[in-house]
Amino acid sequence: MATKHLFLLAGDGIGPEAMAEVKKLISAMNDKLGSGFVTEDGLVGGCAYDAHGAAISDADMAKAMAADAVLFGAVGGPKWDAVPYEVRPEAGLLRLRKDMELFANLRPAICYPALAASSSLKQEVVEGLDILIVRELTGGVYFGEPKQIIDLGNGQKRGIDTQVYDTFEIERISGVAFELARTRKNHVTSMEKRNVMKSGVLWNEVVTQTHKARYSDVKLDHMLADAGGMQLVRWPKQFDVIVTDNLFGDMLSDIAAMLTGSIGMLPSASLGAPDVKTKKRKALYEPVHGSAPDIAGKGIANPIAMIASFAMCLRYSFGMVDEADRVEAAIAAVLDQGLRTKDILSEGMTEVGTVEMGDAIIAKF
Amino acid sequence: MATKHLFLLAGDGIGPEAMAEVKKLISAMNDKLGSGFVTEDGLVGGCAYDAHGAAISDADMAKAMAADAVLFGAVGGPKWDAVPYEVRPEAGLLRLRKDMELFANLRPAICYPALAASSSLKQEVVEGLDILIVRELTGGVYFGEPKQIIDLGNGQKRGIDTQVYDTFEIERISGVAFELARTRKNHVTSMEKRNVMKSGVLWNEVVTQTHKARYSDVKLDHMLADAGGMQLVRWPKQFDVIVTDNLFGDMLSDIAAMLTGSIGMLPSASLGAPDVKTKKRKALYEPVHGSAPDIAGKGIANPIAMIASFAMCLRYSFGMVDEADRVEAAIAAVLDQGLRTKDILSEGMTEVGTVEMGDAIIAKF
Ligand SMILES: CC(C)[C@H](C(=O)O)[C@@H](O)C(=O)O
Numbered sequence A, B: 001m002a003t004k005h006l007f008l009l010a011g012d013g014i015g016p017e018a019m020a021e022v023k024k025l026i027s028a029m030n031d032k033l034g035s036g037f038v039t040e041d042g043l044v045g046g047c048a049y050d051a052h053g054a055a056i057s058d059a060d061m062a063k064a065m066a067a068d069a070v071l072f073g074a075v076g077g078p079k080w081d082a083v084p085y086e087v088r089p090e091a092g093l094l095r096l097r098k099d100m101e102l103f104a105n106l107r108p109a110i111c112y113p114a115l116a117a118s119s120s121l122k123q124e125v126v127e128g129l130d131i132l133i134v135r136e137l138t139g140g141v142y143f144g145e146p147k148q149i150i151d152l153g154n155g156q157k158r159g160i161d162t163q164v165y166d167t168f169e170i171e172r173i174s175g176v177a178f179e180l181a182r183t184r185k186n187h188v189t190s191m192e193k194r195n196v197m198k199s200g201v202l203w204n205e206v207v208t209q210t211h212k213a214r215y216s217d218v219k220l221d222h223m224l225a226d227a228g229g230m231q232l233v234r235w236p237k238q239f240d241v242i243v244t245d246n247l248f249g250d251m252l253s254d255i256a257a258m259l260t261g262s263i264g265m266l267p268s269a270s271l272g273a274p275d276v277k278t279k280k281r282k283a284l285y286e287p288v289h290g291s292a293p294d295i296a297g298k299g300i301a302n303p304i305a306m307i308a309s310f311a312m313c314l315r316y317s318f319g320m321v322d323e324a325d326r327v328e329a330a331i332a333a334v335l336d337q338g339l340r341t342k343d344i345l346s347e348g349m350t351e352v353g354t355v356e357m358g359d360a361i362i363a364k365f
């Protein structure tokens, strides 16, 4: 098969441990299937700041831009709590998203049957849950200008952030949501706060128009984002695809992830627009969980979200649907077998570390 | 006792039905205890728009400003979905908050023992839950300028909202949170997105300073708002008082409310600063639930949140702590007795309508 370039940004905390398991899986696929993956490592987040004073170097940024896909671990930790805002660990991730124009963030919230009992929600509320949050990732309050702190004198400061959305941004992200809904239960719920925010008014208007013009076969609902958050907690199975802006998407996808019982399980994909000529999309895949500095280096982190992120990479960047299915089936199989990392441990199950979990998944692959 | 002026803005949907039960309670208190309440009714929301083309008239606004306290029902409904943004039903509520300078929104999320089982969360996760969300209510993205939609030509529009916080705004709301924490478990968790928002950086800084300068006896934690949302779903009992901005407070308080099993149960108080001379605060009390147009007029709405809002009014506006306790005890008693409106009905309980529920609570008072 053709050579496939993966750029690996493991980052901080448990990122490197989780990434190590993916590397083993990649080697196995190259050996067994001749998948042709070539990997290169780079630095992002706190470790990049320590190495060269920026949350990602220009050289690594160029490699990310050139790669067929980027696998991203996690960034941040107390060690870097006091570094200047511009070079804080998260700035590396935000630069990747912005410079690569990864406007579409896909966050599936799937409840693995073997884990339904470990959710804080009642089993019947989450069992079989399978929703997909499509979050806009390059706009909104994350990147809008002005974004600053002004000294007003008299001991007073003013903090300002700007939420901005243009028609084309809302159009393209809702297009992604509608397309994906067609491959699922054909139902999109759009969430905003149009009763308070002008960007919400525009969001609602553009989603409605896009639906009417090109996707009227898909069922579309609108919900206020606060009500949406409540409904996620009350009865999440009412949703199929949720499309929402950068900040609401941040909140709502984390809540949706938590419903499923373990945030340590969930992957995400961040995609750019298809290139006009090659049809290829820039892409970055990352677990929903963070760097979990408290458990880093102990060999107990759950590598499943990172491995599942690689499965999304197989599916979306390389069209390797069969292989992606097999990775996901392997994850489900080890869970059925009773293997658990500490974060998802429950009575009667077998506790394993990061490496054993990775090995077990690869063995089932 | 001295005359106490209450201005009642029942609003739309189930607002008037719920308010009717509070009126009965007020009459009973005047009759039995000589509490000296004088009430006057006004219009807000869709009904105000229908009557005079604005979501609240200047005359009613003046009455709200002059009253000792305002009781507010709920606003909005599909009937007014297409009215212009400036006069939409919510504009009435937002004007009340802004013009009365009600910067402190207190939203208790309490799980009534009798209802713990009706939460979508596991009973052990929510049983005994008692948290208080202190939401900033007159700043942030709700009111910041520019707030507009610009026509860019070429079929493109731009929607803009501005998140703005000044030092003094953060100082005063965190002061309220710390004061309230001292009357509770002495623990405040402040939530923002300082890793993405400059207003979050300032928020974090000012809360930290306020704590250090005046409230170092209170335990203070900081949490990113997305992580906070997850933790609310995972293990809400880790929180006592949560202090956060207007938009995060909107989302997080709704989620916290939903955890408790019924949004139909929960009250809120919106308070201004104490007057320098009289020490009196402007105040508005409203249920967390909305106008629920689908069940309006059927006599099945749950009046408990509205009645509990009046209890908060007794406590915070009139220092009638004993009477407030009695109202809250009466609510708990009818629930223990097995009376339920439709929204909180469960097996073996007795279904009652709005009026019967109100009567039962008054009878226990
Ligand atoms: C790390 C942080 C900047 C990021 C975000 O807010 O987008 C994270 O919370 C996420 O959801 O990917």
Ligand SMILES: CC(C)[C@H](C(=O)O)[C@@H](O)C(=O)O
Pocket (backbone or CB within 6 Å): A195, A196, A226, B090, B093, B094, B250
């Ligand atoms: C009605 C609406 C404007 C309001 C808000 O967003 O503040 C409501 O959701 C609330 O929480 O009180």
